[in-house]
Amino acid sequence: MASLSRAFDHRKYVPAEPVPLTHRQWPSRTLSRAPIWASVDLRDGNQALLEPMTVEQKKRLWALLVKVGLKEIEVGFPAASQHDYDFVRWLIEDNQIPEDVHIQVLVQAREHLIERTFAALEGVERAIVHVYNSTSKVQRERVFEQDREGIITIAEQGARWVQEYAARYPDTQWTFQYSPESFTSTEVDFSVAICEAVMSIWQPTPEKPCILNLPATVEVGPVNHFADQIEYFITHLSNRDSAIISLHTHNDRGGAAAAAELGLLAGADRVEGTLLGNGERTGNMDIVTLAMNLYSQGIDPQLDLSNPDEIIQVCTECTGLPVHPRHPWIGELVYTAFSGSHQDAIRKCLHKQQADEAWQVAYLPIDPQDLGRDFQAVIRVNSQSGKGGMAFLLERDFGISLPRWMTLELAPHVQQASEQVTGELSSQTIRDILLDTFMCAAPVTLKGYRLDRDDAECLSVTLRHDQASMTLSGQGNGAISAFMDAWQRHTGQRVNVVDYGEHALGEGSDAVAIAFVQLNVDGTRISGMAEDGDTVSASLKAVLSALNRAGAAQALNEIATGEAVQA
Numbered sequence: 081m082a083s084l085s086r087a088f089d090h091r092k093y094v095p096a097e098p099v100p101l102t103h104r105q106w107p108s109r110t111l112s113r114a115p116i117w118a119s120v121d122l123r124d125g126n127q128a129l130l131e132p133m134t135v136e137q138k139k140r141l142w143a144l145l146v147k148v149g150l151k152e153i154e155v156g157f158p159a160a161s162q163h164d165y166d167f168v169r170w171l172i173e174d175n176q177i178p179e180d181v182h183i184q185v186l187v188q189a190r191e192h193l194i195e196r197t198f199a200a201l202e203g204v205e206r207a208i209v210h211v212y213n214s215t216s217k218v219q220r221e222r223v224f225e226q227d228r229e230g231i232i233t234i235a236e237q238g239a240r241w242v243q244e245y246a247a248r249y250p251d252t253q254w255t256f257q258y259s260p261e262s263f264t265s266t267e268v269d270f271s272v273a274i275c276e277a278v279m280s281i282w283q284p285t286p287e288k289p290c291i292l293n294l295p296a297t298v299e300v301g302p303v304n305h306f307a308d309q310i311e312y313f314i315t316h317l318s319n320r321d322s323a324i325i326s327l328h329t330h331n332d333r334g335g336a337a338a339a340a341e342l343g344l345l346a347g348a349d350r351v352e353g354t355l356l357g358n359g360e361r362t363g364n365m366d367i368v369t370l371a372m373n374l375y376s377q378g379i380d381p382q383l384d385l386s387n388p389d390e391i392i393q394v395c396t397e398c399t400g401l402p403v404h405p406r407h408p409w410i411g412e413l414v415y416t417a418f419s420g421s422h423q424d425a426i427r428k429c430l431h432k433q434q435a436d437e438a439w440q441v442a443y444l445p446i447d448p449q450d451l452g453r454d455f456q457a458v459i460r461v462n463s464q465s466g467k468g469g470m471a472f473l474l475e476r477d478f479g480i481s482l483p484r485w486m487t488l489e490l491a492p493h494v495q496q497a498s499e500q501v502t503g504e505l506s507s508q509t510i511r512d513i514l515l516d517t518f519m520c521a522a523p524v525t526l527k528g529y530r531l532d533r534d535d536a537e538c539l540s541v542t543l544r545h546d547q548a549s550m551t552l553s554g555q556g557n558g559a560i561s562a563f564m565d566a567w568q569r570h571t572g573q574r575v576n577v578v579d580y581g582e583h584a585l586g587e588g589s590d591a592v593a594i595a596f597v598q599l600n601v602d603g604t605r606i607s608g609m610a611e612d613g614d615t616v617s618a619s620l621k622a623v624l625s626a627l628n629r630a631g632a633a634q635a636l637n638e639i640a641t642g643e644a645v646q647a
């Protein structure tokens with residue numbers, strides 16, 4: 081090989097060895113049920129922390145794992161530390177293990193460690209004892225300095241010791257688990273051979289199977305490669321019915337959840353992982369992510385994840401690790417849309433979504449309310465937002481349904497404000513911008529009106545400006561057109577109504593009317609809005625808002641004052 085520079089140089093690395101699998105089945109399968117879940121938060125998660133959890137923190141996380149519904153929980157490496165040992169003793173002596181939960185403990189294939197592990201478990205009703213040794217070529221050659229036979233011997237010895245010590249505690253229902261650690265970097269035929277060697281000692285049966293846990297101790301290849309490794313293993317293992325095939329993926333390439341999903345397609349039964357993915361290096365497979373992936377495909381994950389805020393709080397307090405705001409499914413920002421076209425689509429879909437139909441909302445793969453997230457967080461407005469977002473917020477928080485043309489007129493004002501604040505705009509600020517821009521009750525104000533319904537509507541409207549009141553009269557087929565007529569007659573301006581909209585705000589006796597109008601005043605379009613307890617007043621005030629914005633005061637000052645009456 082040419083000499084490798086010390087700098088960033090891809091030639092230092094070799095790709096994963098292709099798996100000799102010709103008619104792979106996993107690509108044409110789909111998942112239809114949840115796997116057996118096993119948590120390794122209290123072991124793999126714990127061993128990755130700068131400061132391992134205290135017994136109190138472990139107790140808290142344990143309670144959460146049980147609450148979420150995990151039935152197999154690796155609670156530690158009791159031969160490694162007094163903390164872990166004491167925690168296991170507390171679980172047993174304090175009767176903390178629910179009847180349907182199995183605790184699991186990890187141990188190396190070394191006799192004195194196995195002996196102490198069983199001592200820690202004394203008195204437990206049921207438990208999984210998990211023994212491992214490393215099997216990859218690099219571990220064989222550079223760490224253990226053993227050939228394949230030597231590595232198999234370590235595994236066999238471990239299996240034997242586990243079996244022998246278990247026999248000393250006949251009152252416990254034991255399940256044995258073996259991991260060929262570094263499975264992903266191990267030749268697949270050797271993984272099969274070493275697991276078969278362990279099985280030949282344990283003699284599992286379909287009624288009393290052992291667990292073979294296949295770890296991506298380090299994720300070294302693409303997720304399809306992992307699926308090939310799993311399918312090869314499962315289809316080449318003798319006595320497959322007597323083993324529960326378990327996956328234990330890490331996230332070095334960011335594929336832990338995807339690898340586990342494909343591994344399940346390849347025939348695995350069980351997955352190990354941690355809540356929110358804490359674990360060595362980039363972490364273990366995140367159980368929440370995988371469970372929510374299944375949930376969003378219409379599969380019952382068999383875990384209660386309806387309160388992710390509690391999961392986040394307990395996990396962060398126990399591990400000291402923060403959760404990224406864009407963490408899959410449960411991050412603070414994952415159901416929030418800032419960008420305009422997304423907001424527009426979400427708003428339209430939410431309007432059309434029926435309670436009894438399948439979820440069909442663009443940009444929201446699940447209903448955020450399933451995770452206790454309300455729509456408060458869904459749409460937020462900043463400089464990347466469009467009209468859809470602000471319309472959504474006005475409707476959601478204030479019940480204001482803007483007509484489309486009004487939304488279009490408001491949008492540039494909101495955009496300008498969001499650019500000035502370089503951040504997010506609250507719905508209150510958006511409402512303030514709406515009112516400041518379009519609700520223009522001065523300088524000309526509405527003092528009163530009289531509407532007589534005859535063949536046409538005859539309107540007398542009294543306005544106030546500059547301490548003076550004046551009454552204008554006009555006719556039309558409604559109050560607004562009569563007001564237009566009156567205004568034209570008295571000012572000489574050409575005024576037409578281009579668009580109009582109105583709706584009730586609130587309900588019952590507290591309801592008020594909100595009216596929006598777009599006028600054409602001497603060839604220029606201008607809009608106004610108003611609120612009033614009286615519908616006609618709301619309409620007339622909306623017209624006056626538009627006229628005020630168009631310079632009503634000046635128009636009035638220019639006309640003859642013949643009809644003006646001093647107040």
Ligand SMILES: CC(=O)SCCNC(=O)CCNC(=O)[C@H](O)C(C)(C)COP(=O)(O)OP(=O)(O)OC[C@H]1O[C@@H](n2cnc3c(N)ncnc32)[C@H](O)[C@@H]1OP(=O)(O)O
Nearest residue numbers: 124127157159160188189190212213214223224234261297
């Ligand atoms: C991928 C994983 O997560 S595996 C789990 C890793 N987790 C942990 O290791 C956390 C807890 N471990 C510990 O605290 C310590 O490793 C202990 C207390 C268990 C053991 O400590 P030590 O006795 O100092 O041994 P250490 O773990 O350093 O291992 C070194 C020796 O054990 C051997 N060894 C390591 N793993 C195994 C194994 N799984 N089975 C058999 N032998 C093993 C090594 O070859 C080495 O042997 P050598 O001394 O003859 O060279």
Ligand SMILES: CC(C)C(=O)C(=O)O
Nearest residue numbers: 212259261262295297
């Ligand atoms: C002990 C084993 C299963 C492990 O944690 C790993 O290989 O990542």
Ligand SMILES: [Mg+2]
Nearest residue numbers: 124297328360
């Ligand atoms: Mg691990």
